[in-house]
Amino acid sequence: MKLFYKAGACSLASHIVLEESGLPYEIEAVDLKTKVTASGADFMAINPKGYVPALQLDDGNVLTEGPAIMQYIADQVPGKHLAPLADAMSRYRLQGWLTFIGTELHKNFSPFFNPAATSEWKAAAMANLERRLAYVAKHIDDKQYLLGNEYSIGDAYLFTVLGWASFIDLDLNKWPALTAYQARVAARPAVQAAMKAEGLI
Template sequence: MKLFYSPGACSLSPHIVALEAGIDLELSRVDLKTHTLENGDDFSRINPKGYVPTLQLEGGELLTEGVAIVQFLAEQKPNANLAPPLGTLDHYRLLEWLNFLSSEVHKLFVPLFWNGSEEEKNKAREKILRRMDYIDQRLQRDYLLGDSLSVADAYLYTIIRWLQAKHFDMSRWPKLQAFQERMEARPAVQQALRNENGGDA
């Protein structure tokens, strides 16, 4: 399988999940400003949506949207225990977190990364603060679903890196800081960062 990614973008989440699950992925870097691959090919011809992550399956089919891709990857290696079994309450808790992170947190960063007006940026920052306050309060154990890693944690970790990139004061969220440290101690996270940063974690 091939993962189309851009360093630091939300494609970091499935990259981490694949490494945690022991799934070998070919990586193809995308320049999101020019929508081109490293060889100059037009990425929009692969994914007309124009953004990452995009996962190309062995048969050539494409899977898009990060929350779908991470669940697909988790189900390829159920023994990795990155997603609770279908039909359990914990499975729906996972969907709850993935949907919250995608719809209520992720999209708030758009004006911060893509030249929003000052008013748009200020409104986004205020909402991000409230959303992260909520997550920090809910993070009662090591990970979002308890004591073991799930695919939602890879997504949350990616978002925490955006907070740092946009100079949020992380001391406001002590539980999230501890979560970040736990994630960065994981070999799969370290490897993903090295892969995406040319060998530097």
């Protein structure tokens, strides 16, 4: 498998999950401005959507969208317990968290990385982030991870998104549960390995 990524972008979550899985994989950076990969390939031919992550499987199939990629990886190694089994209620709770992180957190960070975003748009996004992060902080206040005491792919995604706060002057220290959670996930060897491979630490 090969993961196409941009350092520190949402593709980091898929990278972390690959590292957690223990499966063999490669990574290849993408210049999202030129849509050219590190080896000189046309990224638009790999993923016509033009953004990361994209996971090229050994049979040539390409998966896109982080939550789908992470669930695919998790299902290849059920013994690692990176996602609950398909018929478990906790699997649907995980689906809920992946959707929430993607639509309510991830997308509200987007204006801060968009040169065309107005100050009004950014202010509205910041207000949304404050409310949503307060909700997450309350949820994990008495838990190790999103689903309780067992780490999942949802935690790789949430950790990745929380890491963007420092780039937009959003101080997570107002939510001690979030900073403690962030440190807990950051300490995982797979997280450290993925971040080091992307030059983030």
